[in-house]
Amino acid sequence: GIADGPLASTEAARAGRIIPSDDTLSFLGPLGLSSALGCVPTSMDERMRATIQLLAGLGITTCSDLRGLGRGPVCERFGDVGQRLWTLASGGDVVVPLGVRAHSDLSVERDIDSGGERIETMTIPVTRAADELSGRLFRAGLVSHTLRIDVTDGGGSSRTRTWSGCDLSVSADIALRVRWTLTGWMSATQGPSGEVRSIRLTACDPHPGDSASALWGRGHREADVSRSAVRIQGLAGPDALLMPRVQGGYDPRSRVVMAPWGAGEALRSRSGAWEGAVSKPPATLFEEPVPVRLTASIGAGSDVCVDQRGALTAPPAYLCAGRSAHRESDRCDALAGLVGPARIRSVAGPWPVAGRWWEGERARAYMRATLEDGRVVLLVWSGGEWMVEGLDE
Structure with missing residues (x-):
């Protein structure tokens, strides 16, 4: 078989056909994206499988489906894996660095x-x-x-x-x-x-x-x-023995995973688009979020929430301890002074994050609040309550 590009030529060889250059895209169109797995290096295999599985959940199963999304969005969202998949689905050639001899496993x-x-x-x-x-x-x-x-x-x-x-x-x-x-x-x-x-x-x-x-x-x-x-x-x-590893994610907590030393678990790519992601991580990220309340004034009935449009229901003025006001861990010590109301000087946000809804992630919103003593807390609104994710002294 003869055709342009590694994917098209492989499939043409299997079918015993000669595909003219002008017919490459139509030949690849109905081909399933899983066919591209045989044309990627072993180091990219796990990430490519995860990407193809994610696309299948969104109804993108063939080469023509992928090309319909556009090269820019695919490469922006999936990084080097998306670029390799797009190149193969479009009949392009994959560049192999000179001087590197490939060896089979x-x-x-x-x-x-x-x-x-x-x-x-x-x-x-x-x-x-x-x-x-x-x-x-x-x-x-x-x-x-x-x-x-x-x-x-x-x-x-x-x-x-x-x-x-x-x-x-x-x-x-x-x-x-x-x-x-x-x-x-x-x-x-x-x-x-x-x-x-x-x-x-x-x-x-x-x-x-x-x-x-x-x-x-x-x-x-x-x-x-x-x-x-x-x-x-x-x-x-x-x-x-666990070691921290960094992966792609919308928030500081999901970007860090603890993996056994020497283990090769697949991680989410840090490249691509993470629209709405929290950019600057806090200096201290608590092992477990600390529940708190935001109020517009001192007293009952003045709680500040995030509405369905992702906006605050009122300007927050005070940050108060939530349901775990007792100091049961070091994270409460780090938030000393929050048992009583702490005045909020300014806020930035909130930033709504839909998350990976296809993986069951809950929608949430993040906000930074600068307290009167100069500390900056990273807050998350999720499940109808505020929690402190981290702290900048």
Whole structure:
């Protein structure tokens, strides 16, 4: 088959057709967006799948549907993933950097004939698989920092987990992460439906060269940090050591997630349009929001709310403690003085945020209030009440 662009040429080859350049768009039009998954790098696969799933929920399922949205809105909303998807759906060519040789993922699979009900009895096949994978990478002169583990049980159920930031040249590190994956699955509510029957280890995105990482620098310091982290997880479990990661979101709370060290969970892209997002995060973000009240005057019956149009029902004059006025945590100490009314000097907002309504997010509105003592609080109106999200001293 012959056609313009990687997606069109792939589909033309499958159909055994020659597609003239002028017919590329009409040929791609009815094609499902999921066909583009075979034309993206492994590092973009998870984000591309999430984007295609989101578009499908909005009724955008084919290449012609996507082109109907316009290139600008697609790229603005979905960033580099949207740009790649648009290029493929339009029959364009994907630029591959010169001098970079692509290598396929390396996989090793082991069948568990017996003893698959206990982790201890699977030690030997797991160790052999880890040794083989690290050996294949070494002999090929490749390195990889991403390990994907696929486990299948006798009942047909499977579990997949991806670990990033690990050194696959060390077989002991590979085996340890397999053990964590098995431990997490077997202790989960929806665990395996039978004995473990097979384990597949995959080194994702292998590339030539020595192991390197820019996060902690090179050499002994990086090795010491990684070794300490692995030791902690080995003693207390993979979820015992969490690290903050930043993703896209409308507000400071949704932009920060805590993920296990070395885990490769997919995060929301920070690029694209987050219309109505709160721009400047507060210096202090409370672990849990603090309920408060805004009033137009001192006394009952003067509460300030946000109406259905996203506007304040009255100019707020005082900030008072909400239903948890007692100091039960450090967050209440940080808001010292709010047990009694605190005078509000000025406000900015509110900014209504519809959120990702297709994911069940509740509509809310954010506002900044400057208090008489100079402190600035970030407030959110949600579910019929005000809460303090964070604080700037």
